[in-house]
Amino acid sequence: MLVFYEERLAFLAVPKTGSTAYHTALRDRADLVVTDPPDLKHAPVRRYDRFFQNIFRKMYDTEMEIMAVVREPVDWLGSWYRFRGRQERLDHPHSTHDLSFDDFIQAYMRTPRPEFADVGSQSQFFRTRNNGRGATHVFKYENQDKILDFLQNRLNMDIRLQRENVSPTRDLTLGAETLTKFRNTHSAEFNCHASAL
Numbered sequence: 001m002l003v004f005y006e007e008r009l010a011f012l013a014v015p016k017t018g019s020t021a022y023h024t025a026l027r028d029r030a031d032l033v034v035t036d037p038p039d040l041k042h043a044p045v046r047r048y049d050r051f052f053q054n055i056f057r058k059m060y061d062t063e064m065e066i067m068a069v070v071r072e073p074v075d076w077l078g079s080w081y082r083f084r085g086r087q088e089r090l091d092h093p094h095s096t097h098d099l100s101f102d103d104f105i106q107a108y109m110r111t112p113r114p115e116f117a118d119v120g121s122q123s124q125f126f127r128t129r130n131n132g133r134g135a136t137h138v139f140k141y142e143n144q145d146k147i148l149d150f151l152q153n154r155l156n157m158d159i160r161l162q163r164e165n166v167s168p169t170r171d172l173t174l175g176a177e178t179l180t181k182f183r184n185t186h187s188a189e190f191n192c193h194a195s196a197l
Contacts, residue, residue, distance in 0.1 A: 001043055003032035003052070003064060007154055010052065010064040014125050015042050016079040017069040017141050020165040022151075029155060044125040049132035067137035069147060070122050070196045073189040074174065074182070076141075077108060080119045082167035101172045109185055123188040138196040146197055 002011040002023065011026070013019035019042075027033045032052075034040045043052070045066060056062050071079070081104045084096040093115045096104055107117035128134045139147045144161075152159055183190060 001032070001034040001041055001048070001052075002026055002030040004029070004155060005031040005064075008062065008064050009154060010048060010066050011151075012045065012048055012066055012068040012125075012135070013042050014068050014070060014122060015120065016076055016083065017071050018144075018161075019069070021161045021163065024164060025159050025161050026151070026155075029157060044127065045135055046127055046129050046132065049129050053132070063133065065136040066134070067139070067150070068126070068135050069139050069141050070126075070193050071141035072193050073122065073186065074105075074172075074179070076122060076189075077105060077119070078172045079167060080104075081172070082170045084116060085170055086168060101170070102175050102178050105174060105178050105182055109182060121186075121189065123192040126192060140193065140196045143197065 001013055003009070004011075011019075011022065011030075013023070023033070023035060027035075034043070039047075045068075048066065053063060056064055078101065081096050081099075081101050084094050085099075087097075089095045090097055096116055099107075099116070104117060107114050108119070110117070112118075126135055126138070137150065139150070148159055148161070
């Protein structure tokens with residue numbers, strides 16, 4: 001999470017949407033940088049509003065606009081699958097090393113989810129509190145030029161991004177039946193992505 005006080009902007013870090021590269025590029029420019037623990041770095045809208053936004057409301061009588069990035073749902077889960085399939089995760093309960101991508105998506109659709117597939121939900125990340133505000137600026141991950149233009153204009157600076165936290169390449173073949181079921185059972189994820197800029 002990055003907060004730019006003068007610009008009244010909070011950049012929330014949706015997991016697996018390139019947030020580490022933005023953190024590295026902007027941490028010296030931000031007024032508040034949260035990198036650990038992960039539950040705070042990746043604080044969803046509800047948690048941000050309840051704790052961080054409340055500080056700005058109560059102490060400074062102001063609110064930050066919220067920006068975040070959302071990724072196409074199959075691509076987002078593909079990133080998690082690749083990330084959890086790294087060699088160093090082999091004996092970890094989160095490992096996806098011996099699974100196909102189709103198996104991973106099938107596991108993600110189960111209730112409850114197995115530990116290796118319990119990676120959260122982008123649509124839930126953007127859920128607001130009853131009396132809270134939602135994200136003001138939500139960008140699609142694939143539109144990096146729009147994200148950069150917005151941030152460069154808002155922060156009045158040039159931004160140089162470097163690739164970070166890149167997961168290994170893996171086969172992301174998904175059966176038609178699995179994809180159809182995923183689209184039907186998790187339509188909120190696709191709606192969340194479709195409504196972004």
